[in-house]
Amino acid sequence: MNSYVQMTCYDHGGVEEDDSSILTASVPTTETANFISPTVHIRTFPVVEGGGTGSSVLSGWARIRNGWRSHTALERSLLLVTCGLVTMMALILPVLLSAYVNLKSKQDLRLLHISHRSGTSNSLDDRCGLCTSAACVSASALMMSAMDTSVDPCQDFFQYACGRWIRTNPIPSGKPIWGTFDRLWQDNQIVMKTILEQPAESLVSEAEKRAQRYYQSCLDVNETMEALGSKPILELLTQIGGWSAIEPRNPEAEKRWVFQEALQTAHNVMNMGGFFTWAVAEDDKNSSRHIIQMDQSGLTLPNRDYYINKTENDEILVAYLDYMTKVGVLLSSAVDPQQIRMEMKDVIELETRIAQITVASAERRDEEKLYHALTVADLQNLAPFLDWNAYFQSAFSQVNISITPSHPVVVFSPDFLHNLSAVIEELVVTDKGKRMLHNYMGWHVVRSYLSYLPKAFRDAGKILRKLLMGSDGNEETWRSCVTDTNSVLGFAVGAMFVKQNFHGESKPLAENMIAAVKEAFKNNFDNLDWMDEETRLAARDKADAITDMIGYPKFILNPQELDELYGDLKIESNEYFLNNVRSNQFALRQNLIKLNEPVNKTLWGMTPSMVNAYYTPNKNQIVFPAGILQQPFFDNSFPYALNFGAMGVVMGHELTHAFDDQGREFDRNGDLAPWWNNATIERFQKRTECLIQQYSSYTINGQPLNGKQTLGENIADNGGLKAAYHAFDNWAANSDDELVLPGLNLTRNQLFFLAFAQVWCSSSTKEALHLQILNDPHSPARYRVIGPVSNMPEFSSVFQCQLGTPMNPKNKCEIW
Incomplete structure (x- = not known):
């Protein structure tokens, strides 16, 4: 590459x-500041056109409720009885579904990807305070199947949230790491396989046909590679x-x-x-x-x-x-x-x-x-x-x-x-x-x-x-070929992927969530006693200037523009080796030609199918591809506790990167320039030392983490969780929605933290963990959960953790 x-x-x-x-x-x-370390490379060809930013924080979210007092006494009595029956059914449903999930634990998450809720929001289960839609029941079952409720959440929240998932999801053969991200990526691979194997006449652009030919050359059903040998x-x-x-x-x-x-x-x-x-x-x-x-x-x-x-x-x-x-x-x-x-x-x-x-x-x-x-x-x-x-x-x-x-x-x-x-x-x-x-x-x-x-x-x-x-x-040939095709012709594959798999209604909700998380992040500036007023105003200005791009660049759905992106790149269905020689040379020319061109700040640096997100300081921009805007991270039909806990934290993480130890050096325009007061910088650096020491004290198999190497990501993990929680809390304060999930005896605030933690349910080989500690700017999954929650008083309050317990230590680190 x-x-x-x-x-x-x-x-x-x-x-x-x-x-x-x-x-x-x-x-x-x-990429510049990814939410996770990608497992594949993307050959980044120049891409045009981006997306807009959401403007309304709560617009379109609050669901209208019929007031309890508007009912007669008889109606209220009947409603209570009916609610009791609904509740009993709702409690039984997830248990049965959870058992089914366990029996099918090796199957992909797509089995639980129920489509959007139907009917009005003013349904009977809403009035009972219980969400019994198909999406809610499946989400509840999935969350329950991952939890180890024998563990005290105040002692080890990661084990509480993911203990059963780890026991029932062994690492598949050929993989060093297996987690929620990997399962969703496998789902996306299946979608891409389907679209790459559809009849050529159904493809609408030459770029899509090139992607199909590249995929066919990789599958090599005629064994051309073996015939050519080392030639x-x-x-x-x-x-x-x-x-x-x-x-x-x-x-x-x-x-x-x-x-x-x-x-x-x-x-x-x-x-x-x-x-x-x-x-x-x-x-x-x-x-x-x-x-x-x-x-x-x-x-x-x-x-x-x-x-x-x-x-x-x-x-x-x-x-x-x-x-x-x-x-x-x-x-x-x-x-x-x-x-x-x-x-x-x-x-x-x-x-x-x-x-x-x-x-x-x-x-x-x-x-x-x-x-x-x-x-x-x-x-x-x-x-x-x-x-x-x-x-x-x-x-x-x-x-x-x-x-x-x-x-x-x-x-x-x-x-x-x-x-x-x-x-x-x-x-x-x-x-x-x-x-x-x-x-x-x-x-x-x-x-x-x-x-x-x-x-x-x-x-x-x-x-x-x-x-x-x-x-x-090693993995199945078709999977590696899907990944490789996405790496070489990712926006052609992305065009087919979003047409097949990305619901248009996801984008407005994502935009509103980003706006809410950004607003909560900015509001917290007033609580930061280490920041001087001039820097505070400049920080707010930078936060306001952050743009977001969601789902995919619009141009990929225009066949002519998509074809122009890949220019004269030649791809043949039986020339896998030469296809890669030509694509490498094409990528080089596309990069060289930029030298005399102005920067287009709407370019995408990640393809639509990726299960990831990133922040780019030179563009002061956050990007969320369609690949991650799916269950179990995000769904229009989920209660907002789940959407904010999972996807909202991803959004907060990327926003916080604009103000981590590296991102803070770039101004609102994306230029490396001083814009902080020197005294504020000193106080900021003192607080980062707290995080460095905290994460350096964590060990995996006796090997300590490198708190300095992971500092930027740890800042983003801590700041992102806090911003997303307060965004959710602000929403809850403006909503009568009291819906909780059936079968889980948890408040919606507890569900928020559980949804956050279960994003990181995963297992790794000891060798992969050793390499991660050596190389990765991200902390291992376990510490991406217990590190941030142990620094959040709100978590301890929600779960009633006594001061001095592992998840509520006396000394906490806080920056943003």
């Missing part, structure tokens, strides 16, 4: 690892002078090999990674323009720690070497396997040297300190291992753009580039060093295409994947 178009202009802490085909479930994110990758390698590791020694050819020429081809023609990463992206200090950005990269294993702490990771390093050797042997019968193994050891040695100069993500959270404005000429002085003007010109000449020594470049890791330059300058002057550089480059090209080669290549990394993730990552 191309690392250039994917490069983030916000989460710079996450780019120390390069995209790796080894890890099918742990690919680094390209496609060997032909590709000729563009960088072959791959020394798998070829008989040829001193003359090795002397002719030129590092800069090969790197320019790998990066700027093939669009492959290695050594460092760069992209055209929004300028952090002038978000209306595009600029070249550069950052550290170059590792195959998902974290520098695997290379540096060799004693702890010896088994993984050996498995990695075995993996590389297997791939080399599959590509060549002309070279002794032991010789290939020695060559691959040299590649690991070079990656180790790169790891040693790579800065850990936890140390890369200050955006102002990361930003270094240079020119191409300055870059030449900083890192003279390349002729940088020639290097960039080799890329931009493809789109008729000229680069000069005075052209601006933003470098986020100048020390890394300077040190990398020293390493490469040392190696490039010796025959052995040049061979090491060539083998490193060849490996990074090959590993990027292993998924598009015969099964033997795809299986070569099974042992390594198992060691890293606790799972070999």
Whole structure:
């Protein structure tokens, strides 16, 4: 996968690892501040047109009730009797349905996706204070089936909310993680499979037909990949002078090999990674323009720690070497396997040297300190291992753009580039060093295409994947092909997905909820004694300026505009490998051409089917794709306690990202600029230390979390829960709706917290948890629940937790 178009202009802490085909479930994110870490990559082509923002906080929500006092005494008596009967039925229904759910625990959540409530809101069950609609009964059964009511919620709210779910939902074979998000993604995959397998004549745009052809090429029912064998990758390698590791020694050819020429081809023609990463992206200090950005990269294993702490990771390093050797042997019968193994050891040695100069993500959270404005000429002085003007010109000449020594470049890791330059300058002057550089480059090209080669290549990394993730990552072919198609042609797939699966009435409700959560978030500013008045006013102004985009970009439903997005991208139904070569090159050109174009702040950076959400600081924008606006997170027919507890918290989370330790550095226009009072900054940072210490005290299998690395997400988790709760509380104060779920002896405020917690019901292998703690800016699911609720007095009040219990500690952390 191309690392250039994917490069983030916000989460710079996450780019120390390069995209790796080894890890099918742990690919680094390209989005700026995601709600969860995506398990798939999106090749982000430019997208036009966004969505609007909701204007009314409570408009259309309050349901009209007939007053109790308007009934006669006889009517009230009859109503009480009838309500009792309805209540008994409602209590029995979820129990029966819960039993059914347990018997069918391995089936997808879609079995419980009941359509919208019918009838008027002034129904008998409403007047009884009990929601007995199909949606409410199924939601109640689903929530009950996840709970472990033997656990005191004040002792461990995660176990209380999810204990039974964890026991009855073992991690499926081939997966390292299994949770609510994963189940919904599987539901979405089924929808996408159906639409990708429909007759071609029913598709309305060429882009949709391309998506279908790509999907067919991935399924490869004619076994074209097996027939071609290694021929496609060997032909590709000729563009960088072959791959020394798998070829008989040829001193003359090795002397002719030129590092800069090969790197320019790998990066700027093939669009492959290695050594460092760069992209055209929004300028952090002038978000209306595009600029070249550069950052550290170059590792195959998902974290520098695997290379540096060799004693702890010896088994993984050996498995990695075995993996590389297997791939080399599959590509060549002309070279002794032991010789290939020695060559691959040299590649690991070079990656180790790169790891040693790579800065850990936890140390890369200050955006102002990361930003270094240079020119191409300055870059030449900083890192003279390349002729940088020639290097960039080799890329931009493809789109008729000229680069000069005075052209601006933003470098986020100048020390890394300077040190990398020293390493490469040392190696490039010796025959052995040049061979090491060539083998490193060849490996990074090959590993990027292993998924598009015969099964033997795809299986070569099974042992390594198992060691890293606790799972070999295998899944049904159609599922991986759906995911891959969505990655390459996601907006074409998205057009079909939203027509099939996204209800138009979802958007107005989502807009109203966002407006309510934003209003609650802003109202809380007045309660923050650490914030000075000038900063408070500016913060309110920034919150008002946040735009939201919901569901999907409108243009994808216009066949002509959708076709224009993918331009001349050629996709054939029997050319899986070449389809990916062409799509990589297409993505590169689409990124390069942006350099001289103004920034379009209505672009989408995530495809509609994704079960995720994100905030982009350069656009001061929050985005909620159609893929997440579904049960169990969101449904028009759910009581609002459930919608606010699940989806409302997601909305609050993304809003809070605008004011976390990184987002707060960007102003209302999306520019990296100082707008906080210095004294307020100091008080804010003091409060962040509380969160850092709190989360660093949590452990998983004896391994402590990195509270500094996860700080931004922890701020968003805590602030998002608080904002969503107060938004729900404000709504409840303006509504006579007292509906609760049948079978659950919980108030609507308790239901809010339960709905929030059950979003995070999940299980992970110990290996996946270890990798998450090393890599992920998000805390593990358990602590995304108990961390925020233990900081909220409102939670303790609702569940009547005594002071000093685990969920109601004496010392609490609060920022927003």
